[in-house]
Amino acid sequence: MKALLYTPSLPRFFGARLLGKRFPRKLLPLRLAEVPLPEREGFLRVRVRLSGICGSDLALLYGKSPPSIAPFFSFPAVLGHEILGEYEGSLVAVNPLLACADRGLPPCPRCQEGEEGLCQNVAEGPLAPGMLGYNRDLPGGWGEWVLARPERLYPIPPGVPEERAVFAEPLAVVLRGLNKLKPWPEEVLVLGMGTIGLLAVRLLRALGYTGRLLAVAKYPHQAERAKAFGADGVYGSAKEALLARARRYRYLLFEGYRGGYEAVVEASGSGRGFREALALAREGGKVLLLGAPGLEVVDLSPFWFKEVALWGSYTYTREEFREAVGLLPELEGLESLVGGVYPLEAWPEALVAKGKALFRPKG
Numbered sequence: 001m002k003a004l005l006y007t008p009s010l011p012r013f014f015g016a017r018l019l020g021k022r023f024p025r026k027l028l029p030l031r032l033a034e035v036p037l038p039e040r041e042g043f044l045r046v047r048v049r050l051s052g053i054c055g056s057d058l059a060l061l062y063g064k065s066p067p068s069i070a071p072f073f074s075f076p077a078v079l080g081h082e083i084l085g086e087y088e089g090s091l092v093a094v095n096p097l098l099a100c101a102d103r104g105l106p107p108c109p110r111c112q113e114g115e116e117g118l119c120q121n122v123a124e125g126p127l128a129p130g131m132l133g134y135n136r137d138l139p140g141g142w143g144e145w146v147l148a149r150p151e152r153l154y155p156i157p158p159g160v161p162e163e164r165a166v167f168a169e170p171l172a173v174v175l176r177g178l179n180k181l182k183p184w185p186e187e188v189l190v191l192g193m194g195t196i197g198l199l200a201v202r203l204l205r206a207l208g209y210t211g212r213l214l215a216v217a218k219y220p221h222q223a224e225r226a227k228a229f230g231a232d233g234v235y236g237s238a239k240e241a242l243l244a245r246a247r248r249y250r251y252l253l254f255e256g257y258r259g260g261y262e263a264v265v266e267a268s269g270s271g272r273g274f275r276e277a278l279a280l281a282r283e284g285g286k287v288l289l290l291g292a293p294g295l296e297v298v299d300l301s302p303f304w305f306k307e308v309a310l311w312g313s314y315t316y317t318r319e320e321f322r323e324a325v326g327l328l329p330e331l332e333g334l335e336s337l338v339g340g341v342y343p344l345e346a347w348p349e350a351l352v353a354k355g356k357a358l359f360r361p362k363g
């Protein structure tokens with residue numbers, strides 16, 4: 001089958017890491033290839049309808065992935081972990097986790113608790129390390145087919161358009177994270193209005209959050225969408241958000257702030273966003289990380305001086321994934337986040353699309 005294969009290459013890794021978005025896209029370590037579709041006992045063949053490009057895919061391609069998670073991926077791999085498939089004529093969201101159950105192993109302590117996203121055996125057993133989209137043995141969604149066990153397939157409720165249904169996976173990540181903010185704070189600030197930040201705003205309201213919901217958006221079109229999705233107010237920068245709520249103090253050359261936001265959701269996935277989130281959280285506040293900054297220089301004093309608490313959300317339990325799929329019918333408008341739908345061969349354009357880019361493999 002045709003698929004987009006990622007093959008690590010040290011020169012390209014360092015080139016892309018150094019030059020960032022200026023690195024020639026055609027030289028990124030991704031290519032359209034003919035790859036075999038493996039057979040695997042207990043796994044079903046699912047035709048890919050749509051598959052999203054996630055920030056972590058771009059981080060991988062541009063050499064920005066955190067080094068400490070590298071041993072838990074295996075390459076070369078067909079990328080794509082946001083997967084909308086078709087099985088026996090029905091649309092299904094694919095949970096891409098490859099935990100103990102998929103690896104034919106007895107459940108580890110985390111899997112026993114249902115926390116498959118925290119599985120301790122993701123680099124063990126007969127399957128190569130990593131989930132679908134980061135796995136050498138099983139292809140991810142940027143190809144014509146994926147293989148998944150039946151319990152990893154979630155039927156899409158009738159009437160949900162495909163371009164909304166494809167958000168099931170990132171929605172599940174955001175849902176898990178937002179639930180960690182409970183009991184609901186009186187105020188939430190969401191930092192970064194890319195796909196994840198906008199999902200967070202939309203989902204908070206869908207979950208019945210009635211408190212004050214604020215956002216930081218870089219671009220005017222993101223700010224408009226944030227308001228349409230339920231934000232009460234939108235700042236143009238983190239600095240503006242900080243000055244709006246915190247008091248500034250100066251001593252010699254130094255400055256510091258008192259006050260801030262009860263809960264800050266970091267949805268930009270950048271080191272800068274992380275630093276800003278820590279500064280924006282008020283004394284005793286919470287920071288939720290929905291993105292994945294790697295090696296960063298950060299002032300950690302807010303954890304101690306302001307007793308800020310930090311939470312993260314990486315993946316999901318089966319129940320969280322099911323709940324996310326169940327919310328799709330009421331999440332009207334999510335499909336407006338789609339910036340373009342591309343055939344596999346148009347990947348150089350897809351990687352720089354504005355908004356959420358999706359692949360629609362033929363075949």
Ligand SMILES: [Zn+2]
Pocket residue numbers: 054055056081170
């Ligand atoms: Zn992702």
Ligand SMILES: [Zn+2]
Pocket residue numbers: 099100101107108109110111112116118119120121
């Ligand atoms: Zn496990």
